[in-house]
Amino acid sequence: MFDYENALAPFTVTVVTGGSSGVGKTFIALLAEASPRMVFCNLSRRAPTGLPETVERRLAHVECDLGKPDMRAEAAGEAIRFIRRASNRTRILLINNSGFGSCGNFSDAELAGQLDMLQVNVAGVLDLTSRLLPELRERGGAIINVASLAGFQPTPYMATYGATKAFLLNWSLALHEELRPHGIPVQALCPGPTATEFFRRVGYAERVVDGRHSMTPEAVVRASLRGLARGRAIVVPGWRNRVLATVTGMLPRVLCARLAGRVLARYRLSQVRPAAAGKGAA
Template sequence: MKQLEYFKRFSVIIVTGGSSGIGCSIIKAIQNVAPDITLCNLSRSKPAFFLGPTGQHFPVDLSDATALADTASELIKKIHSVPNGEVLLVNNSGFGDYGRMPDLELKKQLSMIDLNVRAVVDLTARLLPTLLERGGVVVNIASTAAFQPTPYLATYGASKAFVRNWSLALNEDLRGSKVRTLTVCPGPTQSNFFKAAGFATPPMKKGSAPGLDMSSEEVAARTLNAIAKGQALLVTGWMNHCISFFGSKMPLVAVTRIGGAILRKMRLEQHRAQ
């Protein structure tokens, strides 16, 4: 009931990458508690589900700065066309690329930075004046990879470390205003992420590590709960929370070595599975 009442304050919800994975699950979870809200999905592919009578899909490649700017202008017009109410922005779009940095395609690495980092800052900055006027929340999806260097996922981990630190700092910048942020750090999640990152098979099977691997629906449910509670940081799952905590307290070189050994083992298992 608390969630149901809380989400009535929003008139527009914007989700990037809402056609699949965590973004899709967040949209569906919101539809359950606020079915009349105006939903905007920013993604290259059209969602296979109904966004509602007032919902709209914006087909856009957010790694393209010009396309993002044009879409942001359309979004601002969309927001102003809806009666007064707060705005929820969920920066969810992102991808990874698994392998040794010298073996990976540079163009894909740079595109990852454009989507995972630049697009988050760019879209948020363009919409922020409207959010400050209307009130709202900015949710940024980072990762438990943000808490330590990640060999074999070097650029991805670094991009998520940026998102985590930038999002938490932005929350402090906005203190005293009508806008706040929530930084979400999921661990391994059952979605298309691993396939897109180059894994032949998911590195974990469902139930192999209770509290560590989660479905996108579970991550979405915890995210909505954290928004309603006014949290600034959410690490999903108690095991993820413990790993992130101890990883952030240990010497960085040691943590990097340990992480590299774990991810190297995954790499060997991927080769056997192929």
């Protein structure tokens, strides 16, 4: 049995984005359980709800639309003040988890929604990491960037989403190397389909994420935390997903795109009305 408590002992402050649901909320719940001293600063539009009271007491929520550069800067300032107030504590864990996707043909998509996706999934991660990095370098820390299995190949009918995650995957790997001498591991967490609000939010009503094809957010987060303890630069939770990531890495990229297009078309992602995309929950 993996000893999460021991592995997480060096961290007592976590800054997380998107802790209001799914993977982000599960990170808070599992970290709080494994590390009773840990305090949390969450950045998202909605506040996390339904967590045990003992956890909510250790959680500060900063309301923020990470797609808006001004709000982002303000929220990052709040997060830094939070870290400094807890400055007697040790290493800082930064989890860049907020993100959303959209399905459908790019030619049918609203440009504003696609650009917002770049803001949240890419610019938001860069911005927050850049602003918090001096604190991590001073106190020690680690970074988890929630990318996706979609980042390993082009994803027709989710073209922009897959590309944002490919960016995160490569950027995280590069940062892992740059920050290695400073003792700050950077992990690209690359889940496959996971049972969260994600697909409903992109307007995909069908059960693409049923029990057979998806993992629970708990399994995803546990894999990430085991990877963190081992200093892994990439974590792909689930053996099926790992096989897929390995195989796509070996195929010519053009062939990968063709095959991915066929698979995603089978799930009728090409027929999702992109109007719902990019709206998130707000």
